[in-house]
Amino acid sequence: MPRIIMFRGRKALDTWPQELAAGQAVKTRRVGGKEIQRLRYGAEEKLAELGPEPCESCCANPGELHALGCYAERCARCAAPVDQCECAAR
Numbered sequence: 001m002p003r004i005i006m007f008r009g010r011k012a013l014d015t016w017p018q019e020l021a022a023g024q025a026v027k028t029r030r031v032g033g034k035e036i037q038r039l040r041y042g043a044e045e046k047l048a049e050l051g052p053e054p055c056e057s058c059c060a061n062p063g064e065l066h067a068l069g070c071y072a073e074r075c076a077r078c079a080a081p082v083d084q085c086e087c088a089a090r
């Protein structure tokens, strides 16, 4: 049974630090048959406004990659959230 821990000031499953670490190893997304770079957290929008706050969804620190499947991750090409990205369809 996963337990709830405090991770970067938030409540998270105790498996989450490993999930986030695993996401760091995945540098690209496959879109329409091409590998494109994943955006690091903070690159997608006004980092100045975000400040040092970790990603509200996956707890990535600015400059880290999001955990895989984080809804806050943006497409490097179209800037849409990755779950709404239509680059593959173009």
Ligand SMILES: [Zn+2]
Binding pocket: 041, 055, 056, 057, 058, 059, 060, 066, 067, 070, 071, 072, 073
């Ligand atoms: Zn995230």
Ligand SMILES: [Zn+2]
Binding pocket: 075, 076, 077, 078, 079, 080, 085, 086, 087, 088
């Ligand atoms: Zn896209």
